Amino acid sequence: MSQENDRLLGHADEADGIDEYDNPLPDWWVGLFWLTIVWAIGYSLHYHVIANRSQERALANEMAAAEARWPAEEAATRMSAAELDVTDDAISRGRTLYGQYCVACHGVDQEGGIGPSFLDTEWIHGGQADDILRTIVEGVPAKGMVPWEGVLSPTQINDVAAFVISRHSEATGRPIADIVGEGADPPP
Amino acid sequence: MERVATGTGAGVSETTVYDDQIVKMFFTATTVWALVGMLVGVIIALQLAWWPANLGLPWTTFGRLRPLHTNAVIFAFAGNVCFTGIYHSTQRLLKTRMYSDRLSRVHFWGWQSIIVAAAITLPLGMTQSKEYAELIWPIDVAITLVWVAFGVNFFGTLARRKVKHLYVAIWFYMSFVITIAVLHIVNSLVIPATLFRSYPIYAGLTDALVQWWYGHNAVGFFLTTPFLGLMYYYLPRAAQRPVYSYRLSIVHFWGLVFLYIWAGPHHLLYSALPDWAQTVGMVFSIMLLAPSWGGMLNGLLTLRGAWDRVRTDPILKFMVVAVSFYGMSTFEGPMMSIRAVNSLAHYTNWVIGHVHSGALGWVGMISFGMMYWMIQDIWKRKLAHPSWATHHFWLATIGIVLYTVAMWAAGLMEGLQWRALNDAGRLAHPIFLDITTRLEPFLWLRLLGGTLYLIGAIMMAVNFWQTIRGPERPADAAAVPAAA
Ligand code: HEM
Ligand code: HEM
Numbered sequence: 001m002s003q004e005n006d007r008l009l010g011h012a013d014e015a016d017g018i019d020e021y022d023n024p025l026p027d028w029w030v031g032l033f034w035l036t037i038v039w040a041i042g043y044s045l046h047y048h049v050i051a052n053r054s055q056e057r058a059l060a061n062e063m064a065a066a067e068a069r070w071p072a073e074e075a076a077t078r079m080s081a082a083e084l085d086v087t088d089d090a091i092s093r094g095r096t097l098y099g100q101y102c103v104a105c106h107g108v109d110q111e112g113g114i115g116p117s118f119l120d121t122e123w124i125h126g127g128q129a130d131d132i133l134r135t136i137v138e139g140v141p142a143k144g145m146v147p148w149e150g151v152l153s154p155t156q157i158n159d160v161a162a163f164v165i166s167r168h169s170e171a172t173g174r175p176i177a178d179i180v181g182e183g184a185d186p187p188p
Numbered sequence: 189m190e191r192v193a194t195g196t197g198a199g200v201s202e203t204t205v206y207d208d209q210i211v212k213m214f215f216t217a218t219t220v221w222a223l224v225g226m227l228v229g230v231i232i233a234l235q236l237a238w239w240p241a242n243l244g245l246p247w248t249t250f251g252r253l254r255p256l257h258t259n260a261v262i263f264a265f266a267g268n269v270c271f272t273g274i275y276h277s278t279q280r281l282l283k284t285r286m287y288s289d290r291l292s293r294v295h296f297w298g299w300q301s302i303i304v305a306a307a308i309t310l311p312l313g314m315t316q317s318k319e320y321a322e323l324i325w326p327i328d329v330a331i332t333l334v335w336v337a338f339g340v341n342f343f344g345t346l347a348r349r350k351v352k353h354l355y356v357a358i359w360f361y362m363s364f365v366i367t368i369a370v371l372h373i374v375n376s377l378v379i380p381a382t383l384f385r386s387y388p389i390y391a392g393l394t395d396a397l398v399q400w401w402y403g404h405n406a407v408g409f410f411l412t413t414p415f416l417g418l419m420y421y422y423l424p425r426a427a428q429r430p431v432y433s434y435r436l437s438i439v440h441f442w443g444l445v446f447l448y449i450w451a452g453p454h455h456l457l458y459s460a461l462p463d464w465a466q467t468v469g470m471v472f473s474i475m476l477l478a479p480s481w482g483g484m485l486n487g488l489l490t491l492r493g494a495w496d497r498v499r500t501d502p503i504l505k506f507m508v509v510a511v512s513f514y515g516m517s518t519f520e521g522p523m524m525s526i527r528a529v530n531s532l533a534h535y536t537n538w539v540i541g542h543v544h545s546g547a548l549g550w551v552g553m554i555s556f557g558m559m560y561w562m563i564q565d566i567w568k569r570k571l572a573h574p575s576w577a578t579h580h581f582w583l584a585t586i587g588i589v590l591y592t593v594a595m596w597a598a599g600l601m602e603g604l605q606w607r608a609l610n611d612a613g614r615l616a617h618p619i620f621l622d623i624t625t626r627l628e629p630f631l632w633l634r635l636l637g638g639t640l641y642l643i644g645a646i647m648m649a650v651n652f653w654q655t656i657r658g659p660e661r662p663a664d665a666a667a668v669p670a671a672a
Pocket of ligand 2: 473
């Protein structure tokens with residue numbers, strides 16, 4: 001065990017009056033230093049050689065565990081345009097939901113912002129009711145839009161879709177029936 | 189008012205006149221930039237809590253003021269603190285005047301012009317968009333030239349020293365001068381396109397790695413080693429006690445400079461950086477714990493036998509709290525470098541809390557302690573309001589605690605909510621914005637903490653002003669602890 005001796009080194013006149021003791025390194029400090037060094041070597045060997053871990057494998061394991069626990073269901077809640085309810089009631093419920101969930105990105109008047117506008121004739125992910133529903137359900141995670149399935153109930157998804165479609169129709173003059181109708185391409 | 193010292197060491201017979209004018213110049217600049225930098229900090233803290241404070245003008249938005257804050261506090265405040273302390277203590281430790289008065293002035297005016305250039309270009313949106321290295325290439329060139337002037341001046345002084353033994357503070361200063369030059373030049377290599385625009389010579393991952401090699405060592409060699417050097421000079425002077433252990437100071441110095449350089453990749457965990465490089469960053473950060481604590485221990489143990497004075501002397505109070513926060517943030521840092529911990533902390537306000545426990549706690553408090561001590565030494569006057577120093581100490585300490593506690597709480601909350609899954613395996617908080625709005629109370633609390641800290645700094649500046657401008661209050665000879 002090293003002991004404090006409080007012996008002065010006698011440097012004071014060479015260091016503007018500051019002297020230094022010749023005390024040894026505190027034992028626990030030396031121990032801590034060695035511990036971190038040994039740990040560093042051990043961890044590196046374990047991670048890269050013994051357990052052979054990697055970022056990719058960690059992700060794969062996590063995904064496999066998630067898959068085991070929550071097997072991907074067949075898209076049960078998939079809705080089709082045929083069942084879409086675009087009544088005034090649905091639209092007005094949709095307006096409220098829009099104000100809660102969508103307004104931050106798509107703007108108070110649906111004019112766009114972080115996300116695109118609904119008032120022009122351009123649809124990045126398709127402008128038929130089916131496409132709009134799919135975009136809402138699945139989101140566009142790559143660009144930051146949340147998949148709303150699971151956050152919103154199927155009825156709520158119906159309602160925001162109805163609201164978006166009605167606003168688009170109002171702004172562009174494209175009839176709702178045309179948007180909801182199967183297959184027809186939007187007029188240029 | 190120049191100080192005359194008669195060498196007492198072996199072989200020193202002539203009389204040395206120190207250049208204290210340059211110390212006073214840097215001291216004044218430090219005080220001014222401290223207020224500016226912290227005021228901008230308070231403004232951006234307000235903007236985060238209350239968005240209308242962005243004022244809707246491009247020049248005043250958070251995105252432009254944030255780099256103004258970081259540049260002002262790091263390069264203007266902390267930089268000038270280091271220069272003040274280095275010009276003051278180096279002359280005394282080496283028993284010689286600075287090598288060249290002209291280079292000292294080139295350094296001073298060059299550095300202040302760089303800061304002014306930064307304060308103009310950053311709000312105008314001119315940036316290289318590398319954190320802590322935002323300044324555009326003409327300013328980078330100026331920094332290099334000024335730094336070379338400083339380096340020549342410093343090492344010239346070293347060459348003319350009249351002592352044999354190099355005190356440990358000088359070692360820390362040397363690491364500062366050399367490493368910052370290398371870091372700055374390597375990270376700022378660009379190909380200029382126009383006067384205001386340039387393209388980095390690195391691309392993609394290499395760019396990221398060089399950037400964080402720089403970024404981390406800016407912490408290590410701008411906010412840590414020079415301040416440890418200052419601690420090694422001003423703490424024993426203020427406490428009038430010998431340094432606890434010479435051996436510890438040497439071992440922890442070499443430990444720090446060797447290990448810091450490798451730790452940068454802890455800023456790039458879970459990125460595209462190869463796994464082995466991430467591991468290097470992580471394990472070197474863990475090994476940094478003991479060398480960092482070596483500095484804290486040597487500081488605290490130097491106070492053995494002076495603890496009764498800590499109770500009454502605000503200067504020692506500042507220093508004790510500074511060294512304690514240094515120990516705390518250098519414990520927190522290695523923990524945050526662990527992959528699993530970083531996956532929770534990264535991108536959250538926890539990092540902001542960590543930054544400011546180091547910045548406000550360590551850098552700020554050791555600087556205040558040093559300045560309260562030094563003003564009485566170089567202006568030869570007692571403080572105009574000794575009790576204000578104690579008030580400043582308490583305001584600052586409470587401010588830091590509010591700041592860091594608010595950010596820890598906010599950071600943990602964000603981090604946990606971002607990753608939480610519900611029973612169905614979906615995100616429990618799918619709407620990012622909801623989590624962000626829950627931060628609001630913590631952001632207000634941080635604003636309060638920062639404001640208290642700023643008020644303390646304003647009191648310090650007024651105190652200094654009245655000390656220097658007011659009537660003469662000759663300080664006692666030799667040691668000058670402030671009476672509280
Ligand atoms: C009155 C005191 C201060 C206040 C209110 C304050 C406030 C802030 C705020 C609001 C941010 C932005 C945080 C974010 O983006 O979420 C910030 C960033 C930062 N501040 Fe301060 N600050 C203060 C003092 C200081 C000091 C004295 C230093 C350094 C010596 C400092 C260094 C930094 C750094 C390095 C960052 C960037 C952190 C990062 O990117 O992770 N601050 N500060
Ligand atoms: C042994 C000492 C330290 C280690 C290992 C360490 C480690 C870390 C880690 C892991 C991060 C988070 C990176 C991220 O997830 O983005 C970080 C951020 C940061 N630390 Fe430390 N830290 C240490 C000491 C300090 C001290 C003493 C200060 C200030 C004086 C400081 C200033 C900063 C700053 C400014 C950042 C933010 C960088 C950014 O802009 O993202 N650190 N540090």
